[in-house]
Amino acid sequence: MFGVDGPVVLVGHSYGGAVITQSGSQTNVKALVYLAAYALDEEESLGELQGRFPDSALAEALVFTPSPLGNLDGNNPDVTVAVGRFAEIFAADVDPDLAGVLAASQRPSAGPAFAEKATVAAWKTKPAWGIVSSADQTINPDVERYGYRRAGVETREVDSSHLVMLSHPDEVVDVILQAAQASGG
Structure with a gap:
C-alpha cells in the first residue's frame, strides 16, 4: 500500500x-479499524449514508466559506464547524484547552467530499473493527452502528464524543491491537 512494505492495519476516524x-x-492491508467513522458501501456517499438518519448537532453548526480557489474548483465551499460550538459537538469530553486549540486550528473540509461515492468496500474482503462513540454529536451514532453492522465490523461502544482517540485512547489502542493481532497485521 502506497510504498509500505509488510502488512498494514488501516485506521480511519x-x-x-x-x-x-x-x-x-x-x-497488504490486513484489517480495517473504524473510529466514530463512516463505513460506506460500494456506490454510496457520506451524504447518502448520513441521509438515512436524523441529523446530528453538527448540521446546524457548519460554516460554509467560499473556497480560496475561486472558480478553479467550481467554487465549492470550504466547510468548518463554528468555533464556539466545536467543543460541544466534537470534543465534549476532551480537555477544554485542547478543544480550544482544535477549534481554532481546524482544517476545512471540501463540501464535495460528502457527495463522492465509494467505488469499492474493502470491508467485504477484509476483517474490520470499530468503535461507536455513543455520545457523538458529530455523526449520529446510529449511522456508525448501521454501517458497522452492515459491514460485519466487530464493534465496541464507548461513551465518548466524536474525538474518541483523544478522550479514550486506551480503548482505541486496544481495538487497534486486537485488529493487528487477529489479522497478522
Missing part, C-alpha cells in the same frame, strides 16, 4: 472511514 473503505482493498 470520521470521514477517514470512507478513505479506509476505499484504500483498504490494497493487498
